[in-house]
Amino acid sequence: MFGRAEGFLSSSALWNSDCVISDVEMPGTSGVELLRFFQANKIETPLIVMSAGPKGSVFAETPPSGAFAFVEKPFLPERFLDLISLALQQSSRYRRVID
Helix, strand or coil, X not given: XXXXXXXXXXXXXXXXXXXXXXXXXXXXXXXXXXXXXHHHCCCCCCEEEEECCHHHHHHHHCCCCCCCEEEECCCCHHHHHHHHHHHHHXXXXXXXXXX
16 A cells, blocks of 8 residues: 555556556546556556546546546445456456466
8 A cells, every 4th residue: 555656656566466546636646647657658457546526527427548447436345346356357367368
């Protein structure tokens, strides 16, 4: 767990994660900027972006391109866990292809 995207981006977790969950609004690098970083660097790790703020509502109808999913807070924990499970399944399939 990281308090800021910069800490995550400078760690080995960037290349060793099976799923990344990010808020849209964070201090420093935003969740949208993190998504752009993933896209620019062709990182295939599923990224789930979530938000409760007005900036996030922009993505409610059209999730950010390249994000595995966009989730509006509040959300049902069971549905969120199902979404994480789907993301992990995708990550597992991708890793088998490149191994």
